Each structure stands twice: as structure tokens, then as C-alpha cells.
Amino acid sequence: xxxxxxxxxxxxxxxxxxxxxxxxxxxxxxxxxxxxxxxxxxxxxxxxxxxxxxxxxxxxxxxxxxxxxxxxxxxxxxxxxxxxxxxxxxxxxxxxxxxxxxxxxxxxxxxxxxxxxxxxxxxxxxxxxxxxxxxxxxxxxxxxxxxxxxxxxxxxxxxxxxxxxxxxxxxxxxxxxxxxxxxxxxxxxxxxxxxxxxxxxxxxxxxxxxxxxxxxxxxxxxxxxxxxxxxxxxxxxxxxxxxxxxxxxxxxxxxxxxxxxxxxxxxxxxxxxxxxxxxxxxxxxxxxxxxxxxxxxxxxxxxxxxxxxxxxxxxxxxxxxxxxxxxxxxxxxxxxxxxxxxxxxxxxxxxxxxxxxxxxxxxxxxxxxxxxxxxxxxxxxxxxxxxxxxxxxxxxxxxxxxxxxxxxxxxxxxxxxxxxxxxxxxxxxxxxxxxxxxxxxxxxxx
Amino acid sequence: xxxxxxxxxxxxxxxxxxxxxxxxxxxxxxxxxxxxxxxxxxxxxxxxxxxxxxxxxxxxxxxxxxxxxxxxxxxxxxxxxxxxxxxxxxxxxxxxxxxxxxxxxxxxxxxxxxxxxxxxxxxxxxxxxxxxxxxxxxxxxxxxxxxxxxxxxxxxxxxxxxxxxxxxxxxxxxxxxxxxxxxxxxxxxxxxxxxxxxxxxxxxxxxxxxxxxxxxxxxxxxxxxxxxxxxxxxxxxxxxxxxxxxxxxxxxxxxxxxxxxxxxxxxxxxxxxxxxxxxxxxxxxxxxxxxxxxxxxxxxxxxxxxxxx
Numbered sequence: 219x220x221x222x223x224x225x226x227x228x229x230x231x232x233x234x235x236x237x238x239x240x241x242x243x244x245x246x247x248x249x250x251x252x253x254x255x256x257x258x259x260x261x262x263x264x265x266x267x268x269x270x271x272x273x274x275x276x277x278x279x280x281x282x283x284x285x286x287x288x289x290x291x292x293x294x295x296x297x298x299x300x301x302x303x304x305x306x307x308x309x310x311x312x313x314x315x316x317x318x319x320x321x322x323x324x325x326x327x328x329x330x331x332x333x334x335x336x337x338x339x340x341x342x343x344x345x346x347x348x349x350x351x352x353x354x355x356x357x358x359x360x361x362x363x364x365x366x367x368x369x370x371x372x373x374x375x376x377x378x379x380x381x382x383x384x385x386x387x388x389x390x391x392x393x394x395x396x397x398x399x400x401x402x403x404x405x406x407x408x409x410x411x412x413x414x415x416x417x418x419x420x421x422x423x424x425x426x427x428x429x430x431x432x433x434x435x436x437x438x439x440x441x442x443x444x445x446x447x448x449x450x451x452x453x454x455x456x457x458x459x460x461x462x463x464x465x466x467x468x469x470x471x472x473x474x475x476x477x478x479x480x481x482x483x484x485x486x487x488x489x490x491x492x493x494x495x496x497x498x499x500x501x502x503x504x505x506x507x508x509x510x511x512x513x514x515x516x517x518x519x520x521x522x523x524x525x526x527x528x529x530x531x532x533x534x535x536x537x538x539x540x541x542x543x544x545x546x547x548x549x550x551x552x553x554x555x556x557x558x559x560x561x562x563x564x565x566x567x568x569x570x571x572x573x574x575x576x577x578x579x580x581x582x583x584x585x586x587x588x589x590x591x592x593x594x595x596x597x598x599x600x601x602x603x604x605x606x607x608x609x610x611x612x613x614x615x616x617x618x619x620x621x622x623x624x625x626x627x628x629x630x631x632x633x634x635x636x637x638x639x640x641x642x643x644x645x646x647x648x649x650x651x652x653x654x655x656x657x658x659x660x661x662x663x664x
Numbered sequence: 665x666x667x668x669x670x671x672x673x674x675x676x677x678x679x680x681x682x683x684x685x686x687x688x689x690x691x692x693x694x695x696x697x698x699x700x701x702x703x704x705x706x707x708x709x710x711x712x713x714x715x716x717x718x719x720x721x722x723x724x725x726x727x728x729x730x731x732x733x734x735x736x737x738x739x740x741x742x743x744x745x746x747x748x749x750x751x752x753x754x755x756x757x758x759x760x761x762x763x764x765x766x767x768x769x770x771x772x773x774x775x776x777x778x779x780x781x782x783x784x785x786x787x788x789x790x791x792x793x794x795x796x797x798x799x800x801x802x803x804x805x806x807x808x809x810x811x812x813x814x815x816x817x818x819x820x821x822x823x824x825x826x827x828x829x830x831x832x833x834x835x836x837x838x839x840x841x842x843x844x845x846x847x848x849x850x851x852x853x854x855x856x857x858x859x860x861x862x863x864x865x866x867x868x869x870x871x872x873x874x875x876x877x878x879x880x881x882x883x884x885x886x887x888x889x890x891x892x893x894x895x896x897x898x899x900x901x902x903x904x905x906x907x908x909x910x911x912x913x914x915x916x917x918x919x920x921x922x923x924x925x926x927x928x929x930x931x932x933x934x935x936x937x938x939x940x941x942x943x944x945x946x947x948x949x950x951x952x953x954x955x956x957x958x959x960x961x962x963x964x965x966x967x968x969x970x971x972x973x
Contacts, residue, residue, distance in 0.1 A: 311932040314721040335935060339722030437915070491806050492827040493916035499802070499828070501809065623934035634916045638830065661735070662936075 266298045267560045270323035271549075272316075273301060274309030282580045289576070290567045297560050317341055317554065324555040325565060328377060330368045330546040331440070334619035337371040342550040345375045348562040356566045364610045365584045368546040377550035378569035381581035383514035384542050384606035385444050387411075387535070388521065391528040393418060393429065393509040402510075402532035404605075408448070408476060411535040415486035418509035431486035432510040433503045434477070437493055437633035439626050440545070440613065441512070442477065447611035448537035449473035453625060458618030461625050461659065465652035466645070469538070474644045476537075478636035493634055503527070514545055515582065515603055531602045534609070541611040620662050625655035715942035720935040732942035742943070744918050745926035748834065752922070753901040755838050760897050761890060764848030771849060772856045783853075786846035794906040801840045802827065802911050827912055830919035837907050837920055848893055855889030856882070887966045895958055902951050923947055 273283060280303055287299045302323050304312045310332065316322040328336055336342060349356045358366060361379065369377035387402060394401055399417050402410070415431025422428050435441045446453055451469025454461055464470070480487045488508060491499030502508035506526030512534075521529050534542045549569055551561045567573060574585035582603055583589050594600040615621040628651035636642045690697075715732055719725035736742045771783050789797065804811050805826040813823030826836040859882065867877045905924040908914055914921035914929075927947070931940035 314932065314935070318721045335720075336722065339720060341722050489807070489825065490828050491808065491825075492802065493912065499806065505809075623936070630915075631917060638916060 266296060267557050269297060269299045269325065269557060269560055269564055271299060271301050271325045271327075271564075272309075272313055272323035273303050273327045274329075275327070276303055276305050279580070282576045285576045286568055286573050289572065290564055293567075294563065297564065299564060317552070320554060322552045322554055324552055324557060324561040325549050325568075326552055327380060327547060327549050330544070330548075330613070331615040331622055333368060333377060333548070334371055334615060335622070337376045337550075338619045340553055342376040343553050343555070343558055345378070345551070345562075345565075348558075348566075349375065351562075354563055354566060356570065360571060360585050360587060362584060362586050362589060362604065362607050364544060364607045365546070367610075367612075368544065368616070369548045369550070377548035378565060379584040380547045380549055380569060381577055382544055382546045382584065383516060383582065384544055384603055384610070385441060385512060385514055385534060386542075386602055386606055387432075387532040388503065388511040388513065388518075389530045389532055390503065390506065390509055390526075391530050392506070392526075394530075397509075399509075401530055402535070404533045406532070406535045408535055408537045412480070412484060412486070415480070415510065416484060419484075419486045427485070427488075428507070430488045430502050430508040432480065432512065433500050433508040434480060434487045434512055436490035436500070437630055437637060439629045439633065440543070441514075442473075442629070442633060443543045443611075443613050444512075444534060444541065445473040445477055445537070446470055447541035447543060448534065448539060449476075450538035453614040453629065454617045454621065456617055458620075459659075461628075461655040462652045465625060465629065465655060466648040471644055471648055473537070474632060474636060474648065477633075478640075478642065478644065481637055482640040490637060493637075518599075529599070531599045533602055533605065540609050542606045542609045543613050544607070544610050618659070620659055624658035624662060625651075628652070628655040628658070711941040711944055714938055715945050717938045719937040719941075721937050722935070725938065728938065732939045733946075735939065736942070736946065741918065741921065741926055745921045745923045748919070748921050749902060749904065749923040752834060752838065752904060753898065755834075756841060756901050757894065757897045759838070759842060760845060760848050761893055763842060763845050764893065765852050765886075765890075767845055767849035768852030768856055771853055783850075787850055788846065789843045790847040795910055797843070798840065798907050798910040801843075805836050805840075805911075828916060830915075830917045833912055833916060833919045837904075837911065840907055840911070841904075848897070851893055852886070852889055855886050859885040884967045888968060891958070891962055891966045895955055898954055898958065899951055902947065902954075 271283070271287075273280075275283065280301065283301050283303075287301060291297065291299060309327075313322055313326055322341075326336075326342070348354070349358060356378075358375075365379045365382055366375065368382075369375055369379060389402060391401065397418050397420075399414060402414060406414075411432070417431075418429065419427060419431040420429040443453070446469070449469045449472045451464070451467050451473060453465050453470065455464055481489065488500055488502045491501075500508075503511040504521070504524060504526065510532075518529075518531075521527050534540075549565055551558055551565060555561050569584065571585050571588060574583040574588040577583050578588050578592050578594065582600070583592070583594065589595045589604055595604055614625065618624075632644075632647045632651045635647055636644060714725060716727060716729060717725035718728050718731075767786060771779065771786065773779060776782070803809070805813075807813055807823065807825040807828060810823075810826075812826070816823040824832045827833050863881045863885070864877055867881050872880065903924050904922045905928065908920045908922045908925050909928070912920040914925050923943070924947070927940050927943040930936045930943060
């Protein structure tokens with residue numbers, strides 16, 4: 219037993235890093251003080267306010283952060299900014315323990331679907347007074363449409379946008395040209411998508427598929443919200459109280475059925491190689507064996523360099539309605555920050571026009587003037603992504619902070635089931651999922 | 665034996681000396697003691713406390729009595745994760761014990777040339793980072809592009825979809841973990857080396873062939889090592905996390921939802937730290953119970969030279 223206990227204890231300890239709140243807070247305080255006095259820039263001690271910034275970015279992704287911080291510090295000699303990156307997988311675990319310990323960074327980066335939970339529990343300061351302040355106001359009309367929305371909760375702005383990605387359809391012009399198929403254009407529909415995918419799905423003499431029409435993101439639930447929105451459905455009531463009557467509605471059934479049919483009935487989509495978070499594992503598009511791919515903008519840079527691909531990007535096809543969904547990351551000020559004023563000054567720089575000038579080389583910029591002046595708005599590829607902002611439908615998480623722990627796993631099971639089983643009964647699966655989600659919601663709210 | 669040893673006089677150390685000795689003792693042990701109190705005992709006690717609360721880590725915990733424990737009874741995923749973990753343990757532990765032993769027997773062939781290099785190669789996976797290890801295996805298991813199905817295809821066998829199929833995902837993770845057998849084998853190897861040569865010589869003189877020597881010398885002499893590996897193995901498999909977290913995220917259809925993965929999800933994705941703490945305590949009790957069971961059973965099958973411990 220002696221050997222074994224430490225292992226167990228370690229496990230339990232991992233869970234409970236937040237317990238010694240007081241202790242950690244003191245240590246954190248000490249560290250901060252040391253940094254101030256040890257700062258190499260020879261300015262008088264105590265004259266600087268030190269801001270801590272938490273981010274889940276890592277590696278190369280930190281470069282734009284450092285660039286903006288450098289620019290900001292040059293313009294604001296009274297403030298010093300410390301970036302605290304945490305490897306993406308552990309980021310939320312880290313800031314949750316920091317908040318529980320009473321010592322989170324002054325500014326925190328949060329992804330879209332985590333916003334309601336953190337804001338609802340009071341982790342962030344409302345920004346409306348800062349935005350309207352006399353000395354450091356922020357003109358919110360500089361932003362592209364839709365990019366401020368994910369930072370709001372109950373109509374109040376809590377976070378400002380860092381970067382974002384809509385969904386769109388990548389296509390490989392080589393394969394389209396070889397098949398003599400026209401490139402997809404704005405205004406195309408699900409029927410057009412299906413026809414195009416069928417034309418581009420090729421089989422050999424023995425019936426084996428040699429080229430697929432479209433690579434889909436498997437059971438990736440958030441990506442699937444596009445199909446629901448385009449079918450004219452929604453997964454949850456606007457008051458966030460009901461999944462039954464929404465997740466199992468005819469529109470959602472049509473969305474799931476069409477998605478499943480692309481895999482099984484029409485056989486234009488390759489089956490997933492694994493069922494991991496992004497339904498990833500598929501590499502058919504990258505290896506030139508799939509003509510289209512539905513996804514966000516994240517892998518675009520590597521696709522452009524891929525010799526198998528002559529890349530084009532097409533708008534999302536319309537179902538019953540023309541719709542799309544947004545993926546988003548933003549920054550807010552911790553409600554435990556001791557320097558909210560300084561934090562605001564940095565936040566408005568970080569996420570404003572100055573910051574956007576730097577971000578634009580790494581992701582889509584959030585500020586319209588930057589998108590226009592850099593030529594991105596008129597670019598044949600980037601312009602398509604930016605145009606998707608005009609068609610955004612709200613994602614399910616904006617209606618309830620409990621989406622992620624109640625309905626999302628239920629929807630995921632439905633998608634996994636229909637992808638695995640060609641004979642799955644969509645209506646039945648959705649009815650069960652809606653009830654499961656409803657029960658889970660009642661349980662969480664109890 | 666003329667001079668009997670003079671009886672040693674047990675002198676009580678003088679007060680000052682005793683205090684000094686005690687001081688040195690506490691000084692030397694203090695790092696461990698502090699670590700235990702601050703980082704281990706404290707959090708463990710606190711987690712027991714949290715398991716009786718509802719806590720999202722953002723707002724103060726709110727006491728709910730035994731509700732978290734009662735909830736488990738009706739939580740389908742709790743039972744699913746327990747079932748996945750138990751099934752995996754039943755697959756992995758025997759294969760590790762037997763496979764590791766066979767590997768150790770092979771590695772014990774001193775006469776083979778390059779045996780040191782072979783030992784090193786077999787041990788190497790144990791020092792690799794868990795995540796990198798799993799990512800490589802995900803590629804091996806890739807249904808179309810993977811080496812495993814590629815090899816099967818050359819024999820005309822259409823390989824399964826491994827990680828993407830709920831019927832094979834757990835098996836795939838099991839195969840993946842067998843790569844780490846080298847670690848167990850090295851412990852066995854130490855045990856094999858500790859068996860006195862005379863026993864084999866005596867057995868040979870009594871006419872025992874290799875099989876009987878293994879059955880009546882090697883195995884009994886190795887039981888303490890098997891026992892040690894069994895205990896470690898059970899504890900480790902009940903805590904399986906990385907492979908499922910990276911390769912399958914618990915899917916498809918919760919086929920690889922390990923207990924600790926579910927616990928992690930509840931804590932850090934669903935913000936239910938109270939429930940997660942309760943899960944941790946249930947896991948602790950399960951592992952404690954199993955370990956005690958194994959330790960108790962030891963008196964029937966573990967042979968110690970000298971007396972029973």
C-alpha cells in the first residue's frame with residue numbers, strides 16, 4: 219500500500235489544486251512583487267502597474283500577443299503586461315483554480331461557449347461603463363458585424379473579440395476542373411451541394427470509392443449547428459429552458475437526416491477515421507481524395523501550401539434558410555482584478571484597431587477598417603469568410619449556460635449513432651436525446 | 665566461549681542530546697512532512713468536504729449533503745464509465761502480468777547476443793511521453809491510411825475501423841497500452857535475477873526438465889514480484905486517462921469513457937467540482953477495496969523466503 223497511496227493522492231490532489239486558496243493567492247502575490255522589482259527596464263520601482271493576461275494560446279500563437287504587448291508598453295510606460303500562457307488542454311482547469319484561489323490574471327481569454335458560464339457566475343466585469351467612459355472610450359461601430367455578440371450576456375458586453383472563424387466550404391479546384399464541375403457560388407443550396415458532391419464522388423471498376431465528394435466533420439456538435447440553423451431549426455428555446463420540442467423538432471430531424479444521408483444513402487462523405495472532438499482523423503481533402511471540406515478557417519494556411527490542393531473557398535449552401543455559425547475567442551476583465559482601469563486600457567488596445575492590425579496576419583481581423591485596408595475584404599478567399607458574418611445564426615450556448623453539460627453530449631450521441639449506423643431512426647434518437655438533455659438540465663438547475 | 669559479552673548498558677541519552685536528536689529528525693523529515701500536510705493530506709481532506717457540496721469553482725460551495733453520492737446511482741454515464749474501466753482492467757491486468765513475464769523470460773536469456781540492446785528497446789516506450797505515444801498509435805490505427813489495416817490488407821483482411829467503432833475502440837486502446845509491457849518486464853527481470861542458481865541445480869539433479877523447473881522453482885520464487893505487479897497494475901488501470909482523452913475522447917458512443925476521464929469532464933468541462941470530488945472518493949474506495957482484497961489473498965499464493973511478513 220505504501221507504494222500505491224501516493225499515486226492515488228496525486229490524483230485527488232490534481233482535482234483539488236484550488237483548495238489551498240489562501241496559500242496560492244499569497245504565493246501569487248509574492249511572485250508578482252518579485253517580478254516588479256526584478257524588471258530589467260530601469261524605471262522607478264512602484265511606478266508601474268503590472269497586468270497579468272491569461273491565454274490558452276501556445277507556441278507560434280503567442281507571437282501576436284507579444285507583439286501587441288510590446289506596442290502597448292511602448293505607448294503606456296506606466297503599465298507592464300505579463301502574458302501567462304497555458305497549454306490549450308489545461309487552460310480552463312488552470313483559470314478555474316486560479317479564480318477559486320482568488321488570484322486569476324487581470325485579463326482572461328475565453329472561448330465562445332464558455333462565456334455564459336463564466337459571466338453568469340460573476341467572473342467578469344461588465345464593460346459598458348468602460349466603453350462609454352470619457353477618458354478611454356471605445357467606438358464599438360469599428361467592428362465587423364456579429365463579432366461583438368458572443369461577448370455579450372443578457373445584453374451587456376463582458377468580453378471583446380480577439381479572433382474568430384465562421385464555417386465555409388473549402389474546395390479543390392484541381393478536382394473540380396478534372397470533373398468539369400462549376401465552382402460553387404453564393405446562393406447555392408443543399409440540393410446543389412448534394413449534386414456537386416455526387417458528381418465529384420468517383421468509384422473504380424469494383425465499386426470502391428477513389429474520390430469523395432465532401433469531407434464532413436463527423437460528430438462535431440458545434441459544427442453541426444450550421445445544419446440545424448440552415449434547416450430553419452433551433453436546438454433550444456430562446457429562454458434556455460426547453461430542449462424537448464426543439465432538439466426533436468422536424469427541422470432538426472431534417473438536418474440530421476440530410477447529414478446522415480450524405481454518409482450513408484448518397485455515400486459522398488468518407489466515414490470518420492476516429493470520433494474525436496472535431497470528428498477529425500479524416501485526411502481525404504488534404505491528400506487530394508475529397509473535393510470539398512466543411513470546416514472553419516483554422517487549417518487554411520497549411521492547405522494553401524499543400525501541393526495536392528488548388529484551394530478555393532465557397533460560402534455555405536442554403537437549406538431552408540441561408541445561415542452560418544461563428545467560432546470566437548475574446549478577452550474580458552476578471553472581476554477580481556485589482557487594476558480594472560489599467561486592464562481596460564490594455565483591453566481596448568488589445569482588441570481594438572491597434573491590436574487588429576497585428577491579429578490580421580494570424581487570423582481574421584475583427585475591425586472593419588483593418589479588413590478593408592489590408593485587402594482581406596476583397597480577397598477571393600478571405601472575402602468569403604468575412605461575408606459569412608452577414609449570415610450568422612445564434613449558437614445554442616447563447617441561450618443557456620448549461621448547454622455544454624446537458625444537451626451537447628446528447629446531441630453528440632445522436633450524431634455518433636447516425637454516422638455509425640446506416641439504419642438509425644433519426645426521429646427516435648432525437649426524441650430520446652431531447653428528453654435526456656431536459657432531464658440533465660433539470661438536474662443541474664435543481 | 666570464555667568471555668561472555670559484557671551486557672551493554674542502555675544509557676538514556678541526556679536531555680540535551682535527546683532534544684538535539686529530535687530536532688535533527690524533524691529537520692530532516694520536514695520537507696516530506698510539509699509536502700504531505702500541505703499538498704496531499706490537506707487537499708484530500710478538502711475533497712472529501714467538497715464531495716458533500718455543489719461547487720462550480722466560480723462561486724462559493726453550497727452544501728448538499730449526500731446528494732452527489734445519491735446522484736451516481738441514477739447517472740447512466742457513471743455506470744458506463746465504471747463498466748468500461750472494469751472491462752478494461754479485466755483485459756489489461758492479466759495480459760500485462762502474463763505478457764510481461766514472457767517478455768522477461770526472453771530478456772533473461774543472457775546468452776543471446778545484443779540482449780542489452782533488446783532490453784533497452786523493450787523498455788523504451790515506458791519513458792516516452794504519453795501523449796506523443798498515443799498520437800503515433802492513432803496513425804497506426806487509422807482505418808484507411810494506418811499501418812495496421814495496411815498490413816491486414818496485404819493478407820486480404822479488411823481491418824476494423826478501430827478507434828471509430830464502438831465495438832473495437834476499447835480493444836484498440838488495450839493493444840496500444842500493451843506497448844508499455846517493457847516496464848512490467850523489467851520488474852520481473854529483477855525478480856528472475858534474484859532466484860538463487862542452486863535451486864535450479866537441485867531441481868536438475870532431481871530430474872526436472874525446463875517446464876517443471878519453471879513450474880516449481882521460477883513461479884513460486886516469483887510470486888512476490890507477481891504480487892507487486894498485480895497491485896500496481898490494478899491501481900494504474902483504474903486510473904487510465906491519457907489514451908482515451910487523446911485518442912477517443914471517451915467515444916464513440918461512450919465506449920471508452922473511462923472513470924477518470926468522466927471525472928475530469930465533470931470537474932473541468934462541466935464545472936461540477938462537488939460531483940467530481942465525490943467520484944474521486946468512490947474511485948478511491950474501489951481501488952482501496954480491491955487492493956486490500958489482493959493483499960489479503962496474498963497469504964494463499966505469495967511465497968516469501970523466511971517468514972510471512
